[in-house]
Amino acid sequence: MSMVTLKDVAKVAGVSYATVSRALSGSSEIGEETRRRILKLCEEMGYTPNAVARSMVMKRTNIIGLIVASIDNPFMSELTTHIEIYARRCGYNLMVCNSSYDTELEKEVFSLLLGRQVDGIILLPVGNESYDSLKSLTAQVPTVFISENMQDLPETYVAVDNRQGTFAATEYLYSLGHRKILYFGCRSHSVTHRLRLEGYEQACKQLGLVPEVLYSPYARSSQEAGYRLASEYMQGDLRHTAMVCASDSLAIGVMQAAYEFGIAIPDGLSLVGFDNISFAGLPPINLTTIDQPKQRMANAAVDMLLEQIKHPEMPNSNVIVPPSLVLRGSCREVRE
């Protein structure tokens, strides 16, 4: 529909279309008055540059691909928002794909984006398998992961300092007088979870507590998983006064179970989450939690990606951002 091209403008202006191109690209090799005249004409004729044609010759699209498990997930949608806004400010558009928590699909959409000639890809991997599974693909295009902070990860990534987060959470509960603190919902196959667990264990060691961990057999750290796991746990004696939960969703599931078992939060049980998803701040939930600075992570990911696009041969790098404890209403002081 947008049918007016450079050539059309050139014809009307009575110049070659290279000249029009120069006027638009802000090249210095053109007369000031000619440029003005042409720019005005473009405006009048309703000319819109064709980004596809430009990409063709420039061999870059100024498009970033984003792959997330599900955009419909508070943590990911917040990240996506910030990535889109910042990327656009940097002159890039976002092409978004859901991997739907499926490693095969993740590979499929990655290839799709490659075919689209995206300049780079930001990826929130489905799981640890993703690294291996995508190895041959990530080699073909600049890629930044938002995920785990593993020293030896052979990829460029940005991550929150998971250890530091749970360490702070544990310390905080200790300072409130808690001595029987459970680590709730660890998934043993997740590196993120392993790191979070380590932070807790380190804190316990330092504070002279014996760490106790309730592992989760569920594949995802969903609310349902938290609910089921907690229900089971609450069937027994409530031996702990506080829990460090591996994620906010899990913590919300615990709240549900607690409600059904007649355990008040925080009076009967103190809870700290991880992520600070937007849910956590809702008044009826009001969960004390570890915040991942999403905007900062988003911007860092874009910066790193653009850097890698500019210098494709640079070695992998990573950024670890510090989390912070957000105090809300799910913890209370205890004195024994």
Next chain:
Amino acid sequence: MSMVTLKDVAKVAGVSYATVSRALSGSSEIGEETRRRILKLCEEMGYTPNAVARSMVMKRTNIIGLIVASIDNPFMSELTTHIEIYARRCGYNLMVCNSSYDTELEKEVFSLLLGRQVDGIILLPVGNESYDSLKSLTAQVPTVFISENMQDLPETYVAVDNRQGTFAATEYLYSLGHRKILYFGCRSHSVTHRLRLEGYEQACKQLGLVPEVLYSPYARSSQEAGYRLASEYMQGDLRHTAMVCASDSLAIGVMQAAYEFGIAIPDGLSLVGFDNISFAGLPPINLTTIDQPKQRMANAAVDMLLEQIKHPEMPNSNVIVPPSLVLRGSCREVRE
């Protein structure tokens, strides 16, 4: 990086590159064995078709643009997820932009997407002004709005039947014995809100109740707006036993205020929301609400857009989907 092209394959295969193209496009004008041989070779050489080049000659990108106020909004992120998944199944990729609740930006990103040569655009407009503001742009590309159900809207759109929703909510509260039902949080400038209000008023009329409306002076139907408005309201006597809230976010704000005023939900006040955002289902919130069938709306929007892409000269059409009442725990029966 992905440097192997049709030509490269052709050279190795010892055929012209037109032949390779035909093999890939599934053309019938090619020998079965040649095709097989070439396809195998493509595989071996790691050839990936260049979608940009194809777009260039095909004059279509198979890209859909999506403009939403903020991806980070539970309602929109759910829609986005479904749109992306369904569009991809139909052979399209999604380019997403935030309009950040800003009409100017909305126009800007629309133009940007036009320049990207997207085949069509799905838009969740910032507000009613959007229709006028974007008129000259929507004329240039197939566009589907997800928004208001106005009979006379000069655009193709999909919407939920807002009237029916609030009508059902009011009827339901009535059936529970409520006779003093407040309509909470109407924004007079929003068409959606006007329609929702109408549904409530119609129900009142039919049930012999006198409608009472608390208008919201706030620009957005956020939680904060609900909280403030409700706080003010609760300063006075609580003259109503139930509220139909113009949105879930508003209802959650009311919950917060109610909590602070020591009013129990649902014992002291029954609440119905609108939208059924994912928050609403969280156990601590457990809000009875009117569900907008997001997946259905998403698929309808994509279908309508593709239809319009195929037949650009078709007149505008619209789809109104029925909402449904989701019963949860924020309403109770009263007998006077």
Next chain:
DNA sequence: CTGAAAGCGCTAACAG
């Protein structure tokens, strides 16, 4: 059935 060639809209040498 296959090859040759034109051209999509634009940028970037290279000449003038």
Next chain:
DNA sequence: CTGTTAGCGCTTTCAG
């Protein structure tokens, strides 16, 4: 300063 020209990788007539 401006015009000419050669592609970018692919699809699609049009000839063989």
